[in-house]
Amino acid sequence: MSAQLREHIEKIVPLTDEEYAFVISHFKGGNYKKHQFLIQQGDPVPYNYFVLKGLLKLVFTDDSEKQHIISFAMEDWWESDYYAFNMKTNATMSLECLEDTEVLCLSLEDSKKLCDELQKMERFFLEKAKFGYLSAQRRIISSLTSNVRERYEQLLKQYPSLIQRVPKSLIAAYLGVSRETLSRL
Structure with missing residues (x-):
């Protein structure tokens, strides 16, 4: 279904063709249009999206x-x-497409099955969770200790292609400032 997923996984763990066939069999594909929601606040969260x-x-x-x-x-x-995905509660957040988007969807049950039956995938998801946690910590510390200009410059440096794809109003919302404040930078 997607060589892109295999390449992504193999940055952390190698897979044989048989192992990858097993992995990809647990995903389903999805195509969404710009402004369409994959998750809406208050609804169940059936998938983790790649x-x-x-x-x-x-x-x-x-x-x-x-x-x-x-x-x-x-x-x-x-x-x-x-949180909602892993705890099987309703979403407290919404996930919306800013562009037409193609994803691979993985349910919690299939994620657990992959980890139980293929230890490499358990390691893969552990590494992804670790990097996500580290990134969240960096963002929290940055929001507590850096001014808006420094946070904006960090974002530019870390994700240069994102700035080209996202309107300034959304960048401002991400940084927790008004569009006007961001424009003054």
């Missing part, structure tokens, strides 16, 4: 209807409302 093509934003909407962008996900990234 992005083959396109761009997503994960958003938390607070009680005053203000949207807080938690993350963006582009090609070769995984995204979901991980």
